[in-house]
Amino acid sequence: MSISFIKGHGTENDFVLVPDADGALAGRLDEQVVRRLTDRHAGIGADGVIRVTRTETMAEFGGLADDAEWFMDYRNADGSVAEMCGNGVRVMARYLWEERLVEGPVLALATRGGVRTVHGEPDGTLTVEMGHAKPAATRQLSFVAAGGRTWEATPVWVPNPHAVVFVDDLAEPGRLVEPPELRPPSLFPESANVEFVADRGRKHIALRVWERGVGETRSCGTGVCAAAWVAMRRDGAGVGARYVVDVPGGQLAVTERPDGELLLTGPAVLGLRGRVNL
Numbered sequence: 126m127s128i129s130f131i132k133g134h135g136t137e138n139d140f141v142l143v144p145d146a147d148g149a150l151a152g153r154l155d156e157q158v159v160r161r162l163t164d165r166h167a168g169i170g171a172d173g174v175i176r177v178t179r180t181e182t183m184a185e186f187g188g189l190a191d192d193a194e195w196f197m198d199y200r201n202a203d204g205s206v207a208e209m210c211g212n213g214v215r216v217m218a219r220y221l222w223e224e225r226l227v228e229g230p231v232l233a234l235a236t237r238g239g240v241r242t243v244h245g246e247p248d249g250t251l252t253v254e255m256g257h258a259k260p261a262a263t264r265q266l267s268f269v270a271a272g273g274r275t276w277e278a279t280p281v282w283v284p285n286p287h288a289v290v291f292v293d294d295l296a297e298p299g300r301l302v303e304p305p306e307l308r309p310p311s312l313f314p315e316s317a318n319v320e321f322v323a324d325r326g327r328k329h330i331a332l333r334v335w336e337r338g339v340g341e342t343r344s345c346g347t348g349v350c351a352a353a354w355v356a357m358r359r360d361g362a363g364v365g366a367r368y369v370v371d372v373p374g375g376q377l378a379v380t381e382r383p384d385g386e387l388l389l390t391g392p393a394v395l396g397l398r399g400r401v402n403l
């Protein structure tokens with residue numbers, strides 16, 4: 126069987142988009158297929174796969190169909206399913222707009238983490254309403270270890286799990302070939318993405334990220350929100366603050382609305398299109 130695909134990225138966090146409006150490919154994108162599609166040597170190469178389908182085709186999430194016609198069915202490069210992808214949701218919105226599958230400057234997209242609203246900005250960037258960040262229910266200390274060093278971490282869910290660590294220098298964690306160790310593991314029952322964050326100036330941070338199910342990537346939208354949210358609290362920034370976040374693949378901005386909703390603003394780019402044999 127051959128399927129069509131579109132390659133896209135948001136600050137170089139890259140994805141293979143698989144159009145599947147009627148849900149015919151549900152169940153076909155198993156771990157083996159996703160690993161082949163995302164393989165950078167033997168496949169197309171990407172951090173994740175996004176099956177673009179109608180929400181009504183998603184049995185478990187069909188209840189969201191009244192609020193959002195389209196569903197982002199997201200998988201990490203290792204085939205695992207994730208609740209949300211802040212860069213992927215912008216790329217999928219860009220695809221739906223370019224294909225004229227949706228109209229108007231505001232688009233609601235369903236995800237496993239709930240419905241996310243995407244706004245097209247006059248400068249061509251996209252802003253996503255990312256929901257509220259949630260801290261851990263316990264005050265238990267948590268740590269991340271990597272490259273022979275250990276840092277205290279702040280766990281936060283957006284809504285996927287993140288461990289945010291402040292470092293003096295982004296080189297401190299080393300090459301990040303192995304997954305950082307999360308301690309205690311019981312605080313992260315579904316593992317976590319890890320953000321190593323350094324200050325760059327007032328309301329300006331930079332980060333490296335280890336993505337659960339992928340490895341080190343050049344950006345992570347939910348991770349950028351998690352890091353900015355933790356930095357805002359550390360700095361006593363107050364609601365309405367806007368933080369600029371440098372990632373290896375570019376720059377994003379996070380604003381906290383007075384009601385606590387996090388807004389993520391950044392680019393979304395579509396590239397190569399083709400067909401691939403599964």
Ligand SMILES: N[C@@H](CCC[C@H](N)C(=O)O)C(=O)O
Nearest residue numbers: 207210211212285345346347
């Ligand atoms: N790159 C994404 C996050 C993708 C999911 C993540 N790896 C997880 O398993 O939680 C983003 O831009 O948010």
